[in-house]
Amino acid sequence: MLPMDPTKKISFTHSIGDGDLVIVYERHDNMKAVKVCQGTVLQNRFGVFKHSDWIGKPFGSKVFSNKGGFVYLLAPTPELWTLVLSHRTQILYIADISFVIMYLEIVPGCLVLESGTGSGSLTTSLARAVAPTGHVYTFDFHEQRAASAREDFEKTGLSSLVTVGVRDIQGEGFPDEFFGLADSIFLDLPQPWLAIPSAGKMLRPDGVLCSFSPCIEQVQRACDTLRSNFTDIRTFEVLLRTxxxxxxxxxxxxxxxxxxxxxxxxxQRSNEGNNVxxxxxxxxxxxxxxxxxxxxxxxxxxxxxxxx
Amino acid sequence: MELDLFISVQPLFAMRSLLATIIKMPQNNSQPGSIQNPRVTWEGCSVLLDINDGDRLVFARLSAGSTLKIGNKTCSLQPLVGCPFGSLFQIEDGDKGPCLSRFIPSVEGSNGEEKGDFQSQEISKDNRALVDNNKAQSLTGEDIDAMRRQGATGDEIVDALIANSATFENKTLFSQEKYRLKKQKKYAPKVLLRRPFARCICEAYFKKYPVRIGFLRVDTLSLLLSMANVSSNSDVLVVDMVGGLLTGAVAERLGGTGYVCNTYPGVTPYPMDIVRIFNFSEEVCKRIVRSPLTELSLPQSGTSEAIHQREGGLNMESLSNHQMSSTVSVEEISSPSEKEMSDLIPETSDSLVNKSGKSRKAGNKASQQAIDLWKENGFSSLLIAAPEVDIWSLLKDILPLLSHSAPFVIYHQYLQPLATCMHNLQLEKMAIALQISEPWLREYQVLPSRTHPFMQMNAFGGYILSGTKICSS
Incomplete structure (x- = not known):
């Protein structure tokens, strides 16, 4: 997903190969992640698409089914991934994700801690932001979920940037090995106030913490806890109107x-070019x-x- | 040449010990060539000074002669050199006049604002006895001046003001706190040392001089960066008519890898002075280049190569001349007297730099080699913030420079140009996943029993058109 390897970078000359992850785009609200595999097919309402037809074509190509229907094959990005990933939990979307990355002041080389991992929607963007030299350590207390997230990062090629740990951060706090090393921390936990003291120990001075909570009562308690050794405490709501x-x-x-x-x-059809x-x-x-x-x-x- | 001086976290422990060394001898680390801990200031580094909790924001460069004026006191910024970002300072009267000194806040907060007993004490008090007749304060201006002459600190004056306020005791805890804060800002101002990141640079400009950055709000900027998939090792094309904020924000995400190419139609590049506020290392600056649009699109010619060689020479010169200019000391962006928008501070300082014979660090002309590579491979993404250019005609020229499947974003303050552009892109089948979005941002006051959205909010963050380029069939 990320141009870690310059040969994998999207370019006029780079084309889809066997084993590549592509985003099959039907419509803006209908996309799917597919691993290209010689000999297999994709079947949808437009017909049957042979993967072998895709190999050698550039990303961004329009490809046709046996019935003449078509889809586009896009190179994966964290934004597209957020739209296609399998939801194991409620996930964060682009407006919140973008704001979090900016406000946590995450730049290449940063060490970032996250809990919980959930479906890995934010994690993917965190990984992009710390690449190529930084690292994201993400924790979830749900073993199965952590394993699925690990598989996903393998699939999207982010394994070298993300480490998924199984741990109850509310109960145990972050591992001691990160003491004073984290540049930024993100918490998406039901009781963030339980994890905040540990987060304070892991952060470097002037490091930024973010806590995401759907309910204002959670925010209230989190802020009460934050006031003891944090400063510049600010709460936002960010939405997108399309x-x-x-x-x-x-x-x-x-x-x-x-x-x-x-x-x-x-x-909608006219959106795709049928001129009305x-x-x-x-x-x-x-x-x-x-x-x-x-x-x-x-x-x-x-x-x-x-x-x- | 030693490279890779940007924030590298790999040898974490080495870095921590290095940090200790830097604190001990900050003056010796003024060359950008040496490894620096980005969390500690150094001589010549760019900082954002936040005075009284955002009341005043000042971009400054820490050099021997740089000063900051707070109220009627002028303080040297020298004491800030070698201090960690995030530290607080207050004015103290030293032997040689007022000076800034580190202020260490107590861990449990200073003013009892987090007392949990608000509710219980709160109910009994209200404002029924309050009469607004300006007689509550028995301390006169002369009294305060006299206290000052006797060497009272700002905090002592604040305490005296409270002790002499007839109404303070009857105020609710909330308004007592408000009163204290107001007096503290006046008599004991605090200066917070902030790291200049895209986040605070954008916020500072948006607050004080939104016109200079085309009203680009921080959440909108953050969306532009993610929607365009700005990531390390990518080659990002930008049209930046927002003073260099966009270019700088992209460069920050690239971290010294890939390229951000600032392009422009015609012959005159757009100013990108805001880039200088970021503390970019030489390595990052080298990745910020500019090129006229014509050179990116046309087949290469002999003349452009000649130009390139000349620029290359200039380049070397600028590399050897990397010492930060100390002629520019303070880039003030909040002087209340400054009504004239035309007198842009960063530009003034830039011309000063040029006068002293030092070329800009970032934004050299793109090398022919790089241009050739982009022609062969295409750019990996595109960001446009060009309020004064016809978007559609610009995009028609620029979009072909992008790789297939490359994402692009266009920021605009008005909806119609983007709507037209989106419609045309659909008709011409140049892109898919097209979407116009408008971000909305609301901040909350979160306090015990007093949580609500802020009374004032910014109601408009601009529009974004985003999409993905597809192969023309």
Missing amino acids: YEVREGKMGCSQGDDGNLSLPRKRR QDSLGCPTVMARPCSEAKGHTGYLTFARLKCL
């Missing part, structure tokens, strides 16, 4: 047939917010270890 764009005809012909409200399905424009009227490109959106994910509380 927009629909389409072309419509406005105010040109008097007896217009109300072409403005195209059914949703047709509009006709010669009548004067087309205007219009945008409006999508009517459905996430109203809440969680509160992000950041704090900086006091520098004594």
